[in-house]
Amino acid sequence: MSWISTTLTSSLGKKLIVGITxxxxxxxxxxxxxxxxxxxxxxxxxxxxxxxxxxATNPVxxxxxxxxxxxxxxxxxxxxxxxxxxxxARPVGYFKENGNANSKWYSRSMAILGTLILIFLILxxxxxxWSKVSGHLAETGETMFAEMLEIFEKPIIxxxxxxxxxxxxxxxxxxxxxxxxTLGFNHIxxxxxIKSVGVVFSLVLPIAFAAMPIVIYFGIIK
Amino acid sequence: xxxxxxxxxxxxxxxxxxxxxGNMEEYALSGVSTDMSFLEMMDTLNEKLTKEDKxxxxxxxxxxxxxxxxxSMYINGQPHGPLKGVTTCQLHMRTFNDxxxxxxxxxxxxxxxxxxxxxVDRTAFDRIQHAGGFISINTGAAPDANAIPVPKENADExxxxxxxxxxxxxxxxxxxxxxxxxxxxxxxxxxxxxxxxAERYRRVEAMVAQMDxxxxxxxxxxxxxSAECPKEISISHIARMNRDYLGAKSTSNAI
Ligand code: SF4
Ligand code: FES
Numbered sequence: 408m409s410w411i412s413t414t415l416t417s418s419l420g421k422k423l424i425v426g427i428t429x430x431x432x433x434x435x436x437x438x439x440x441x442x443x444x445x446x447x448x449x450x451x452x453x454x455x456x457x458x459x460x461x462x463a464t465n466p467v468x469x470x471x472x473x474x475x476x477x478x479x480x481x482x483x484x485x486x487x488x489x490x491x492x493x494x495x496a497r498p499v500g501y502f503k504e505n506g507n508a509n510s511k512w513y514s515r516s517m518a519i520l521g522t523l524i525l526i527f528l529i530l531x532x533x534x535x536x537w538s539k540v541s542g543h544l545a546e547t548g549e550t551m552f553a554e555m556l557e558i559f560e561k562p563i564i565x566x567x568x569x570x571x572x573x574x575x576x577x578x579x580x581x582x583x584x585x586x587x588x589t590l591g592f593n594h595i596x597x598x599x600x601i602k603s604v605g606v607v608f609s610l611v612l613p614i615a616f617a618a619m620p621i622v623i624y625f626g627i628i629k
Numbered sequence: 630x631x632x633x634x635x636x637x638x639x640x641x642x643x644x645x646x647x648x649x650x651g652n653m654e655e656y657a658l659s660g661v662s663t664d665m666s667f668l669e670m671m672d673t674l675n676e677k678l679t680k681e682d683k684x685x686x687x688x689x690x691x692x693x694x695x696x697x698x699x700x701s702m703y704i705n706g707q708p709h710g711p712l713k714g715v716t717t718c719q720l721h722m723r724t725f726n727d728x729x730x731x732x733x734x735x736x737x738x739x740x741x742x743x744x745x746x747x748x749v750d751r752t753a754f755d756r757i758q759h760a761g762g763f764i765s766i767n768t769g770a771a772p773d774a775n776a777i778p779v780p781k782e783n784a785d786e787x788x789x790x791x792x793x794x795x796x797x798x799x800x801x802x803x804x805x806x807x808x809x810x811x812x813x814x815x816x817x818x819x820x821x822x823x824x825x826x827a828e829r830y831r832r833v834e835a836m837v838a839q840m841d842x843x844x845x846x847x848x849x850x851x852x853x854x855s856a857e858c859p860k861e862i863s864i865s866h867i868a869r870m871n872r873d874y875l876g877a878k879s880t881s882n883a884i
Binding site: 409410413414417418419420421422423489492493495496497498499500501502503504505506508509510511514515517581585588589590591592593 | 640642653703705706707711732734737738739740743802804805806807809837838840841844845846847848849850851852853856857864865867868869870871872874875878879883884
């Protein structure tokens with residue numbers, strides 16, 4: 408095996424891929440949240456539609472869409488491999504375990520939280536991405552904003568979206584700072600900053616995302 | 630605190646040998662002095678079992694003062710019990726109350742197979758050490774060490790890492806059975822000192838490879854290891870190991 412594959416298949420190497428792809432996915436969340444937040448302007452979706460059109464047609468963004476999918480798949484595959492290996496590392500479990508005495512529940516539940524987010528993501532892609540690539544939007548001449556208004560009419564969808572954002576918040580609360588530790592960034596000068604940025608990040612983004620279906624459902628934004 | 634006498638119930642893992650399936654057994658112990666250490670309480674149980682013509686509970690112990698790292702017991706869901714920064718031998722019965730049920734289990738990890746009752750085979754740690762946790766040349770006596778200037782912070786930090794007693798509580802606590810805190814402590818104690826520099830990269834590559842080979846899981850940064858470590862080794866050492874490993878892999882001459 409070459410040194411590259413030895414490195415990337417080692418426990419530390421796999422973690423590295425999870426950390427890097429995780430941070431990359433975070434950068435995507437920022438862009439996604441930024442553009443979607445244009446609906447809060449309450450201008451009938453005008454600004455948002457311009458943003459959505461740009462994202463759908465700009466060639467650089469189109470290439471980045473493939474990179475994003477690759478990053479997402481790498482993140483999922485690597486964490487899955489690690490989770491299976493970690494399971495194998497303790498074939499016989501404990502009779503009594505007191506995990507809360509030494510760690511946070513969400514830190515120990517990253518795989519479950521991630522799976523919940525993945526299930527949501529499939530639904531979310533069906534809602535908004537498929538209508539774009541299948542040509543549904545082009546056919547009907549409907550805008551992305553109109554699509555949003557239509558989908559968030561159903562209360563069950565709104566509930567699912569909000570629950571998914573709660574999963575995302577906890578996933579980020581551990582994941583953001585954890586990625587830095589994996590990359591070796593642990594320094595008294597920056598630990599506080601990483602921790603606080605992580606907390607703000609994992610609150611602000613999911614709250615903004617969760618607010619979107621809510622305000623649309625209640626007709627505050629139309 | 631004055632001495633009290635308490636009655637307790639114990640649930641202890643019993644397993645005849647490596648291949649036995651094993652099970653939890655219940656025992657009652659009355660009049661246990663709260664001044665006893667946990668191991669003395671286990672001794673009392675064993676005396677009782679011996680008198681009843683039963684097999685005493687096998688458990689590891691040696692120094693009984695928190696320095697050898699032998700007393701591996703998973704007590705009430707935590708390695709070395711509920712107190713922070715202590716080993717089982719430093720845990721006293723005053724931590725428990727009259728009528729308590731105390732669950733005692735061995736470390737659980739594929740890399741630490743149970744040999745008998747509460748005794749596990751921790752030679753996997755030895756093999757990680759043998760892979761690179763040393764300095765190959767003679768570094769001389771104390772005066773020679775003093776001839777090389779070492780910044781005080783580095784000396785302190787290396788000393789904190791060197792406090793690791795190889796007890797395995799980090800592995801036992803970790804939901805992934807990861808040995809990264811142990812390995813990182815051993816990597817760090819040399820990485821911070823001038824004598825450790827010559828083999829710094831070779832060491833981390835070899836020790837991480839051995840750690841993976843032993844079948845320990847991979848760290849997910851829950852921090853449980855450090856919270857349960859009797860020597861309170863910081864996870865900042867794991868970050869240092871990650872840095873050194875990636876640095877070593879991308880720049881060393883080993884292809
Ligand atoms: S790092 Fe702490 S818990 Fe792990 S072996 Fe060393 S002393 Fe024990
Ligand atoms: S018996 Fe030596 S540390 Fe507990």
